[in-house]
Amino acid sequence: MIDIAIIGAGPAGMSAAIYARRAGLSVTVFEGEMCGGQMAYTPEVENYPGFAHISGAELSFSMRHQMVSLGAELVEVPVTAVTAKGGYSVTAGGEVYTAKALIVANGAKRRKLGIPGEDAYGGRGVSYCAVCDGMFFKGKTVAVVGGGNTALEDALYLAGICEKVYLIHRRDTFRAQQLFVDKVQAAENIEILYSTVPTEVRGEARVNALCVQGADGERVLDVAAVFVAVGLSPENEMFAGLVELADGYIRAGDDTHTSRAGVFAAGDTRTKTLRQIITAAADGAMAATEAEKYVRTV
Ligand SMILES: Cc1cc2nc3c(=O)[nH]c(=O)nc-3n(C[C@H](O)[C@H](O)[C@H](O)COP(=O)(O)OP(=O)(O)OC[C@H]3O[C@@H](n4cnc5c(N)ncnc54)[C@H](O)[C@@H]3O)c2cc1C
Known part of the structure; x- marks a missing residue:
């Protein structure tokens, strides 16, 4: 015993x-x-x-x-x-x-988005850990979904490796420490899409696009990976x-x-x-x- x-x-x-x-x-x-x-x-x-x-x-x-x-x-x-x-x-x-x-x-555990393509491309471009998988997408364009500390940290980490990072957040302001907000806003290769939600992950053998819905309509972002950082469950x-x-x-x-x-x-x-x-x-x-x-x- x-x-x-x-x-x-x-x-x-x-x-x-x-x-x-x-x-x-x-x-x-x-x-x-x-x-x-x-x-x-x-x-x-x-x-x-x-x-x-x-x-x-x-x-x-x-x-x-x-x-x-x-x-x-x-x-x-x-x-x-x-x-x-x-x-x-x-x-x-x-x-x-x-x-x-x-x-x-x-x-x-990290929470999922629950959108089409997320599970199908798990391990083939959809990731829940930027620091684990970021290097696989060196020099590529990727997306990070989320608006808290983890999402912003992930975006900053990936901005140091990838050519461009889309940061997709469903609200018009972040729920993160001001230090991280200032850094993502200042980063030249991070494009922030506020009031925008992801709707579908697309690809062939691997992820090649993320569809998003914003106030101005739908956009299809050409990305090699989608990093999900929307909290814990x-x-x-x-x-x-x-x-x-x-x-x-x-x-x-x-x-x-x-x-x-x-x-x-x-x-x-x-x-x-x-x-x-x-x-x-x-x-x-x-x-x-x-x-x-x-x-x-x-
Ligand atoms: C990307 C990221 C960045 C973060 N940055 C910071 C930071 O800068 N500063 C900070 O203070 N906090 C940070 N956090 C939060 C911090 O890491 C967590 O709050 C902390 O790790 C929680 O510790 P825990 O021991 O409760 O749980 P966890 O760290 O989640 O550990 C739980 C462990 O239990 C194991 N486990 C689960 N189920 C079972 C089972 N059935 N059998 C056996 N083992 C099991 C898991 O494998 C895991 O290893 C960050 C979190 C993330 C995701």
């Missing part, structure tokens, strides 16, 4: 593992894709205290190293089921692990019978307690107003501390 099972090795899960190991508890962390989560895909992090500039990949690697050095067991397969029976049973890679307490730190169906959800997020306050004793929710997966690396890491610390108190009582 493990003391704490942690689902997800983003900043929330890794911070929880570090705190739990330092409290002397046995910890198994399950990670289905890549340690670091969304952070690993962030080109440059400039708001994590202590680092004026650090790549998300480097920060992820440091956290992973710290977590594993402290003795957390890392199981790099996705969790496919969780049940509450004599503790919490976690199924991953065909094995069942049982823990006294569970910390859910599974983050959130939680993936908590697996936990629906276990804990209370709200709009798909796990209902939990800053103390990370869920509706079920022994289950804690940390990071982007829980109901909260600011989803960032530092708030995810803070949640992880809190969840491990609360889980420790719980484990000592069972």
Whole structure:
């Protein structure tokens, strides 16, 4: 019986593992894709205290190293089921692990546009990660869809690689930090299409156009790629019978307690107003501390 099972090795899960190991508890962390989560895909992090500039990949690697050095067991397969029976049973890679307490730190996934062609051209020009796929479109014209910090960061990143970037936003003002707004407005190779929505991704073997609808009518943009940056959605169906959800997020306050004793929710997966690396890491610390108190009582 493990003391704490942690689902997800983003900043929330890794911070929880570090705190739990330092409290002397046995910890198994399950990670289905890549340690670091969304952070690993962030080109440059400039708001994590202590680092004026650090790549998300480097920060992820440091956290992973710290977590594993402290003795957390890392199981790099996705969790496919969780049940509450004599503790919490976690199924991953065909094995069942049982823990006294569970910390859910599974983050959130990028939201889709839901337009024709998006799924058909997934991996063939439609991307949800500029920093992962941008280099494939070096010197080409691409589109970024969205109007928040991530979309603007992606547009700026791609402007450094691609010939031209269309930035397509459905409103007439951005919902992003002014610093990013100023930079995209000043960039010579970013064309901003305000009050415009994408309607269809077109192509042959790969993407070659994005149809958009603006106030002045429809346009067909010749692009080699469409980068989608329209926000996040939680993936908590697996936990629906276990804990209370709200709009798909796990209902939990800053103390990370869920509706079920022994289950804690940390990071982007829980109901909260600011989803960032530092708030995810803070949640992880809190969840491990609360889980420790719980484990000592069972
Ligand atoms: C492009 C981009 C840029 C960003 N820039 C910044 C920034 O500059 N500064 C900042 O503070 N924040 C930034 N953020 C936000 C920040 O990255 C997130 O708020 C933070 O990573 C959330 O951490 P988390 O641990 O809660 O979740 P995540 O980072 O989403 O990690 C969750 C982990 O859980 C894993 N997982 C999910 N389901 C399962 C399962 N069933 N089994 C096993 N593992 C599972 C996932 O694979 C993932 O690794 C950015 C986000 C994006 C997408």
